[in-house]
Amino acid sequence: MIQLPDEFREKMKRLLGAEYDSFIESYEKERVQGLRVNPLKISKEKFREISPFHLEKIPWAAEGYYYQAAERPGKHPYHEAGLYYIQEPSAMAVVELLDPKPGENILDLCAAPGGKTTHIAGRMQGKGFLLSNEIHPARARILSQNVERLGIGNAVVSNEDSGSLSLRFPGFFDRIVVDAPCSGEGMFRKDETARLEWTPEHVKVCAARQEEILSNAAVMLKPGGTIVYSTCTFSPEENEQVIERFLIIHPDFSIADAGTRPGLYPGRPEWSKSGMEELKKTFRIWPDKSEGEGHYLAVLRKCEDEGSVKKQTMPEYSSDKSVIKEVETFLKELLVNPAPLLLRKEYILFGDQLYLIPPEMVDFKGMKIIRPGLHLGTVKKNRFEPSHGFALFLKKEEVYLSIDLSADGAEIIKYLKGETLTGDISRSLDNKKGWVLVNTDGYSIGFAKLAGGILKNHYPKGLRWM
Incomplete structure (x- = not known):
């Protein structure tokens, strides 16, 4: 009781x-x-x-x-x-x-x-x-x-x-x-x-x-x-x-x-x-x-009122042209139609982490921000690595390369445990290479990277099943 x-x-x-x-x-x-x-x-x-x-x-x-x-x-x-x-x-x-x-x-x-x-x-x-x-x-x-x-x-x-x-x-x-x-x-x-x-x-x-x-x-x-x-x-x-x-x-x-x-x-x-x-x-x-x-x-x-509202100051977006160009190249390789993201200008670098912030967001200098928007990924030397959050944001039909794992099958459990995926799954991609959106029953759940017929698991270590 x-x-x-x-x-x-x-x-x-x-x-x-x-x-x-x-x-x-x-x-x-x-x-x-x-x-x-x-x-x-x-x-x-x-x-x-x-x-x-x-x-x-x-x-x-x-x-x-x-x-x-x-x-x-x-x-x-x-x-x-x-x-x-x-x-x-x-x-x-x-x-x-x-x-x-x-x-x-x-x-x-x-x-x-x-x-x-x-x-x-x-x-x-x-x-x-x-x-x-x-x-x-x-x-x-x-x-x-x-x-x-x-x-x-x-x-x-x-x-x-x-x-x-x-x-x-x-x-x-x-x-x-x-x-x-x-x-x-x-x-x-x-x-x-x-x-x-x-x-x-x-x-x-x-x-x-x-x-x-x-x-x-x-x-x-x-x-x-x-x-x-x-x-x-x-x-x-x-x-x-x-x-x-x-x-x-x-x-x-x-x-x-x-x-x-x-x-x-x-x-x-x-x-x-x-x-x-x-x-x-x-x-x-x-x-x-x-x-x-x-x-x-x-x-x-x-109540409705015509009172004045303070004009908001907008943040300064990333002006690093090399970073933006690198991201644009990545998006064109990943997405069937990258235009909606390529037309956006609100890219923000937090250290080496790239975010796309909502255009309505005010200048947040001095604010304690945990997540400034959609986390696109990490800017590394000569490459861009997409984030787990970006994978969950995407849909299967929006990307060139994807695999679909049954929610009640063994392969999705292997993926969620962080294991490498090989065999028929990687062969189904016809020896292509690059970032692959992993789905379960058609719904995005993370990224893997295909090279040499092997899908390297990129499911975050902190989220992996035991």
Whole structure:
């Protein structure tokens, strides 16, 4: 039986009254598991055709599915190919409410480990600019790895605090996600650390931090733009009361009416300080009423305004003509149609690492940047070596040389373990040479290099299966 903090039990009993028994019984239920299909790689219809898992639809997430607890989708080649992202089902509601569109500027402010970022990127379809930020360096690196795995080419990953970003991006974004750090009450079923760290004082500390982050987000939003605020906690202090205080301080904002959503329940105005009726338009997910962990969500809209927006300074792109020429030669040898990348000018060298940054990105000199865009590869003496991220970004039909390995065959396991590929696989390339895109069931998963009838494995050592 899960040991819940006594003060938490008392608080929830006081808040819920007759609903308390049903709520507390939910902690004895087995928690559900979810994955979300990545439309940058595959349609949800096609994934359902090829999926080796038993899937059931998550009602509030268009690309989301429950899978059975005994299944292990994180240990399947499709996971390494970025066909899906494993995510707690309730968390998928955030981006559904955000409703991102291709071509917009979007910020995921507290983004690690990457669930919301990858969800947003799928909806953007490679068009527009996504800034994905995480204040904790180790978590920002995990975020960057997930951006790479899902083949996202229009995102920058930063490691900043919200205040610093607000100085760089005033009035810049069309939509912002604030999935705020919280006391984690909604995750008590799965997270023992959250249970052990919980105190009433910790709830207050979280609420103050949430208000600061949300206020900084407001600065970065365009007039007419949308913020989705979310937490994975039940505390009114971190939910209705944060939104209530935000609206008082920011009269240019209102709660947007997002209608009714299956599995999502209205916020509780009676738990705010003033009983603000508008809070009924916010949302809660209750584990005893829906198949998901506890969550709170609010959609905030900034009023239309013709206020001035600070002009952004653009970064200086690489002017090393020898590097650019080398990359152009490589792209022409690799790609059937290199024109879309050759026409781009936003190449940036980070040491010997070459990136193609989103054209909307501002000058990031002085910023802590983990991933400045699409990682193309490493510039070496007299040659260019493509990155793993570039392989995951590409599609089979876009390259001259590719091989396809069955997801349930022995060869894909050999590849994921870093072994050399020989025999019929290399012979199928008819003694050609050069970089080869490796696919599993038609979906890119990495690079190999063909020479002398042998495919040298370039799957990253840090990702290799044991």
